[in-house]
Amino acid sequence: MKKRIIALFTLLVLGAIMSPAFSQSLNIICRCVAGGANSNQVAWLKEYVIPEFEKAHAGVSVTLNEFGGTDDALKQQYALDLSVGKGNDVMGFDGFWIPEFASGNLLKPLNAVAGSAVDGWEGWNHIAAGIQSILSYGGEIYGIANGTDVRMIFYRKDILAQAGVANADAWQPTSWADIADAAAKVLAAFPDSAPLQINAGTSMGEATTLQGYYMLLLGTGEEPFMDGKWVVRSQGILDTLNFYREIYVDHAYGSQRVQLVNDGRNQSFANFRDGKTAMLVEGDYFYRSVTPAGSEFAVENRDEVMGWAKMPSETPGAGIRGQDFVSASGGTGWVLNPNTANPQLAWEFLAFMNSQTAREVWMTYQPGIPARDDVAVPNNAFLTDTAAALLPLTVSRPNNDFYAKVSEQIQLMTENVVSGQMTPQQAMDAYAAAVTGIVGADATVDLLAH
Amino acid sequence: MHERRTILPLRTGLLFLGPAALFIGAFILLPFFWIAGVSFTNRSLTGATAANPQFVGLQNYLKLFDLSTFMNPGQFGSSLVITGQFVFWSAIVGQAVLGLLLAWFFYRRTGWVKESVQTLAIVAWIIPDVVVAFAWNAFLDYDGGTLNWLFGLVGLHKVDWLLAMPLLSIVLFNAWRGSAFSMLLFSSALGSIPPSYLETADVAGAGPWQRLKDIILPLIRTHIVTDLILITLWTFNTFGPFLLTGGGPAFRTEVVSVLTYRMAFKYFDFGTGSALGMVMMLINLGFALVYLGLLRRQGGSR
Numbered sequence: 001m002k003k004r005i006i007a008l009f010t011l012l013v014l015g016a017i018m019s020p021a022f023s024q025s026l027n028i029i030c031r032c033v034a035g036g037a038n039s040n041q042v043a044w045l046k047e048y049v050i051p052e053f054e055k056a057h058a059g060v061s062v063t064l065n066e067f068g069g070t071d072d073a074l075k076q077q078y079a080l081d082l083s084v085g086k087g088n089d090v091m092g093f094d095g096f097w098i099p100e101f102a103s104g105n106l107l108k109p110l111n112a113v114a115g116s117a118v119d120g121w122e123g124w125n126h127i128a129a130g131i132q133s134i135l136s137y138g139g140e141i142y143g144i145a146n147g148t149d150v151r152m153i154f155y156r157k158d159i160l161a162q163a164g165v166a167n168a169d170a171w172q173p174t175s176w177a178d179i180a181d182a183a184a185k186v187l188a189a190f191p192d193s194a195p196l197q198i199n200a201g202t203s204m205g206e207a208t209t210l211q212g213y214y215m216l217l218l219g220t221g222e223e224p225f226m227d228g229k230w231v232v233r234s235q236g237i238l239d240t241l242n243f244y245r246e247i248y249v250d251h252a253y254g255s256q257r258v259q260l261v262n263d264g265r266n267q268s269f270a271n272f273r274d275g276k277t278a279m280l281v282e283g284d285y286f287y288r289s290v291t292p293a294g295s296e297f298a299v300e301n302r303d304e305v306m307g308w309a310k311m312p313s314e315t316p317g318a319g320i321r322g323q324d325f326v327s328a329s330g331g332t333g334w335v336l337n338p339n340t341a342n343p344q345l346a347w348e349f350l351a352f353m354n355s356q357t358a359r360e361v362w363m364t365y366q367p368g369i370p371a372r373d374d375v376a377v378p379n380n381a382f383l384t385d386t387a388a389a390l391l392p393l394t395v396s397r398p399n400n401d402f403y404a405k406v407s408e409q410i411q412l413m414t415e416n417v418v419s420g421q422m423t424p425q426q427a428m429d430a431y432a433a434a435v436t437g438i439v440g441a442d443a444t445v446d447l448l449a450h
Numbered sequence: 451m452h453e454r455r456t457i458l459p460l461r462t463g464l465l466f467l468g469p470a471a472l473f474i475g476a477f478i479l480l481p482f483f484w485i486a487g488v489s490f491t492n493r494s495l496t497g498a499t500a501a502n503p504q505f506v507g508l509q510n511y512l513k514l515f516d517l518s519t520f521m522n523p524g525q526f527g528s529s530l531v532i533t534g535q536f537v538f539w540s541a542i543v544g545q546a547v548l549g550l551l552l553a554w555f556f557y558r559r560t561g562w563v564k565e566s567v568q569t570l571a572i573v574a575w576i577i578p579d580v581v582v583a584f585a586w587n588a589f590l591d592y593d594g595g596t597l598n599w600l601f602g603l604v605g606l607h608k609v610d611w612l613l614a615m616p617l618l619s620i621v622l623f624n625a626w627r628g629s630a631f632s633m634l635l636f637s638s639a640l641g642s643i644p645p646s647y648l649e650t651a652d653v654a655g656a657g658p659w660q661r662l663k664d665i666i667l668p669l670i671r672t673h674i675v676t677d678l679i680l681i682t683l684w685t686f687n688t689f690g691p692f693l694l695t696g697g698g699p700a701f702r703t704e705v706v707s708v709l710t711y712r713m714a715f716k717y718f719d720f721g722t723g724s725a726l727g728m729v730m731m732l733i734n735l736g737f738a739l740v741y742l743g744l745l746r747r748q749g750g751s752r
Contacts (some may be wrong), residue, residue, distance in 0.1 A: 072716065079495045079718060104500030113634065203698065257592075257613055260699035401497050408717060419700035421523055430522055437513065 024057075024342055027350055029065040030092030030334075031074045036296070038289060040366040041092075042066060048361050053352050060345065067371035072205045075431065082106040082337070083349045089340040090350055093143055094205070095134040095331045101138040102116035108338040109140035114347035123354050126372045137399060143335035144354045147371045150327045150390035151215055151284045151311065153179075159278040163189035172309045174316055175241055176219065179279065186278045194255035197268045197280040200244055200414035201259040209407040210328050210397070211281050213414055216240040217282075217312035218326035218395055223446075225398040230406060230439050232432035234447035239314055241424030242416045248418040259418050269297040281311060283330075287382055288368055296336040308382070310389060320395060328396040333371075402439045409434045489725040495718035503721075510725035524701040526709065526726070533686060533705040536621060541685035544625025546677055549632020554662065557640045558713040568633065575630035583693030586623050587612075590694075612695055616703045627690065632677050639673035640666065672745070679741035683734055706730055 028045070032038035042064065050062045065088060067074050075097055081087030083106060101107045111118040123144070124132070135143035153173075160168035163186040173179045179196065186195035199212035217223065220236030231237070247253045258264045258271065269290055271277035280286070291299045291306065299306050311326050313319030319326045334353065334372055340346045359375045367378035369387050377384060397403060413431040416422040422430065436444050456463070489510055493503035520527035528735065552571065556564040574582075589596045590611040598608040611619045643666065651661050667674070689707050691697070695713065696705035704712070716722025 045464050076715060083495055083500070100496040104494070104496040106500065108497060201700075203696065257610065260613060262698070281650070405717065415700050416523065421700055430519065433519055450546045 016380065023059040023061060024345055026060065026062045026090065026342065026346060027065060027088040028062065028066060028090040028092075028349070029067055029088040031067050031069070031071060032092070032200060033066045033068040036068060039295075040289065040376070041269050044362050044365040049353055049358055052358075053349055056352075057345070057348070062349065063336055070205065071100050077129045079106065082339070085339045087337045087339060089337050089342065089346040090353075091337060093135065093333060093335045094206070095145065095333065096397050096403060096407075098135050098142050098335075099137045099399055100404050102140070102142055102381060103401040104339075107142050107335055109142055110144075110188050110347070110350075111141075112335060113336045113340070114343045117344065117347055117351075121351055123351065123356075123372065126356070128373065131331070132372045133399070134396075135333045135335065136403075143333045145331045145333035145371050147369045148329050148331040148391075149285060149369065150329055150386055150394055151211055151281065151283045152278050152386060152390060153309045153311055154276045154282055154286055155307050155309060156305055157307050158274070159190070159193075159195075159275055163278070165197075169307070171307065173312045175312050176216075176314050180243075180246060180251075180253065182279065184251065187251070187253060192322050193276050193278070194252075194258065194271055195278045196247055196253045197258070197271065197277050198244070198247060198254065199259070199265070199268070199281070200248065200418040202266065202408070202411045203260070203262050204265045205411065206407060207265055208411045208414055210330060211283065213240060213410050214328040214395075214397075215281050215311050216243055216314075218320045218328060219311065219318065221318055221320055221322070223314075223320065223395065223398075224406060224410065225400060225403070226445075228443075230402070230443055231446040232435050232444045232446055233428055236447075237428050237431070238424050241313075241413070241427055244414055244417050245424055249420045253363060256418055256420075261413070266297075273297045273299050275297075284368070284383065284386055288366055306360065308386065310393070323393055325393055327390040327392040329391075333443070385437070402443075406435055406436050409438070460498060475749055485724045485727055488720050489728050491721050493720045493724075495715075497718075499721075500718075506721065510721045511729070512723060513722065514729065524709075526706075526729075528701065529704050529706050529709040532617065532703065535617060536624070536691070536703075536705050537682055537685045540621040540624035541628070541681045542623060542678065545628045545632050545681050545685075546674070548625060549634075549677070550636050551675075552629065552633045553636035553640055554666070555631060556637070557644075568637075571630040571633055572728045574626055575628065579693060582623075582627060583690070586694055590619055613699050616695050616699060620694055620703050623694055624685060624688065624690060628681060628684070632681065635673055635677050636670065639670040643669050675741065675744050679737060679744075683737055686734065686737070687730070 013300065030045075032039055032040065032041040032045075034042045034046075037056075038335055045064050050064065053062060067077070068075075071094065075094070077345070078087065078091060078097075079101070082101070098107070127144070131145050131148060132141055134145040134148065135141065155171055157168050157171070160171055160182060163182075165171060165182045165185050171182070173182065183196040186193060198216065199208045201208055204212075214224075217236055217240045220239050222231060222234055222236035224231060248256045248259060254277075255268075255271070258267045268277065268280060269286075272280045273291070282290075287308075289295070290297050291302055293302070313324055313326060334350055335351060336343065336346050356372060356374050359370060359372050363370065363375060363378050367380045367383055369383060370377060370389075377387070409431055412434070413427045416427040416430065417424055421440045432444075432446070458466070461509075488503075490505060490507060491503045492499045492509075494500050514526045521531075522528060552567065556568065577585075583666045587633050592598065592608065592610045592613070595611070597611065601608060609615070647665055647669075648661060651665055656664070687707055688705075689704050689711065691705055692708045692711065695703040697708040706726065707730070710723055710726040713719050713726060
């Protein structure tokens with residue numbers, strides 16, 4: 001008996017030692033869950049990418065790790081994994097995380113991880129420089145983007161019509177006052193509703209900064225980072241915060257509660273689905289991933305009741321570059337873990353994911369604005385219309401390694417206002433103090449100082 | 451020179467001490483000095499200061515105690531006040547008083563009521579944190595929560611507990627969670643009182659209040675001090691409220707341990723997080739010294 005146990009044990013140990021010699025494995029991770037967030041990505045990877053890759057590479061097994069938490073939790077996981085030299089071989093990554101990970105030496109440029117194979121990849125000739133730069137920092141490329149996105153107002157034609165908003169089928173506000181006016185009408189018609197959703201607060205994370213704050217601030221003609229300096233006090237910040245205050249504190253055009261609770265973003269989606277919210281500012285992600293038939297927040301009869309409008313500037317012509325309308329863009333993609341045991345194999349996987357064929361298959365799972373120019377833009381009116389209307393207007397976030405930290409302070413500033421615990425002036429002063437502490441006084445500018 | 455007699459020779463003693471000292475060194479002392487060191491740097495998890503942390507002297511501490519922002523929501527001062535309220539109401543008033551009342555109520559009683567109440571209190575104490583948080587979230591939820599359902603049954607308005615009264619929610623949560631410890635400690639303390647004392651008091655015609663005030667409380671004073679100091683330390687350091695409110699809304703339940711977590715693991719600012727940890731440790735040390743002082747005074751007065 002004892003001998004047998006020893007034999008078994010030896011076999012197990014031997015097996016554990018020898019197995020890597022027989023087969024190679026790759027682990028990939030994304031914020032994606034079958035039947036949940038980004039479930040299309042899971043389906044595409046499991047039904048197409050992984051089986052095809054394993055077929056072409058005998059003895060290789062690829063495991064997809066589905067991460068079901070928030071973006072912030074995934075970022076935290078990545079930072080901790082990478083700082084101790086661990087983690088998945090290929091990781092789904094949000095473009096705006098790149099600067100702080102790269103400057104912290106947690107990530108390495110693709111060609112430093114996988115060598116010359118990267119530089120010789122055919123795909124680079126098919127991805128525009130602007131899209132390559134989404135996952136770049138300091139002139140180096142750290143990953144490959146899935147594509148880019150644009151932001152707009154989604155609205156419920158049925159609700160606006162019932163509330164008596166003019167031209168509800170093709171609604172297009174031209175100022176913030178128009179938005180407030182429509183919200184007031186809906187609120188008067190449906191006193192229990194929360195007509196307007198412009199993200200605020202810390203619990204929505206970056207969705208507050210980009211979908212909420214940026215979309216307003218750009219309409220005042222400003223950005224958080226201008227001419228190489230962080231703007232800590234300005235009329236644009238005050239106007240933005242005052243509008244937030246009008247929405248959530250003065251008139252209850254939007255639900256203060258949704259901004260403050262832990263899973264507020266999902267509640268905002270649910271409110272839109274249920275017709276409690278009539279106007280919601282989001283990225284095209286909301287159309288592609290959140291509201292299609294069959295998903296959790298599917299809007300019933302979507303083609304009929306859901307429309308989109310360009311986000312207006314505060315007043316016509318007051319927006320960034322003198323624009324009447326504004327939009328903001330980001331993008332996600334995939335990076336290689338510099339600690340991977342199989343850098344060549346990991347790169348081959350990444351390259352295969354971003355090959356023309358794999359991307360064409362991806363478009364059948366989830367039509368979007370493709371990164372590769374040899375992948376046809378899907379025949380989808382929503383995507384072609386929004387891309388044509390908004391890509392010329394859009395603005396990207398600064399590629400600066402302090403951005404993520406400043407963004408957290410932006411979320412905090414909006415929370416201070418929409419919770420009613422600070423006036424816009426107080427919240428801006430607190431923001432100025434905090435940002436100055438983060439980036440240093442030399443890198444800030446006070447546009448109200450004279 | 452007078453040599454003291456010991457059970458073990460010095461060398462053998464050290465040998466026995468070795469393993470424990472090694473563990474304490476590796477898992478307590480080393481991390482402690484590491485954190486003390488990090489608290490004087492701008493080390494972070496991401497960004498340029500992750501690759502090249504710099505010595506910044508007392509800057510992290512000065513930032514914590516910057517009086518111009520000290521009491522702002524989400525800052526150290528405000529967090530300290532919240533922690534103080536949380537400890538006072540949930541630990542001292544909630545756990546200790548409730549525990550004492552339970553122990554006293556069931557003192558020298560038997561039967562199924564005692565058994566079930568004590569069992570329930572202990573169950574509340576031993577269930578894992580995350581399970582408890584899940585249950586309480588379901589209990590307090592605005593739309594589908596049990597408490598609001600009960601309120602509806604008796605015709606009361608729904609209350610948005612975690613948003614409208616977040617501090618009260620975490621105080622109730624923590625009192626419920628931890629009363630069992632105080633109850634058990636006080637029960638055993640009461641068990642050590644000679645029954646004859648109380649019987650004599652009965653004969654002399656003392657009421658329940660007089661018995662509690664003049665006989666029971668003086669006899670279990672040491673236990674009360676021990677209980678108070680232990681639950682104060684635990685409650686001061688607990689991370690439990692995070693599971694209920696995440697520190698929100700708008701930092702109104704951000705106790706110091708949650709603030710430390712936010713600095714170190716959400717903002718990845720290890721320097722500030724470590725400085726906070728050091729200050730918390732000093733405050734804990736203060737509690738412990740008061741405790742030791744009280745115990746010593748009591749010992750001397752006997």
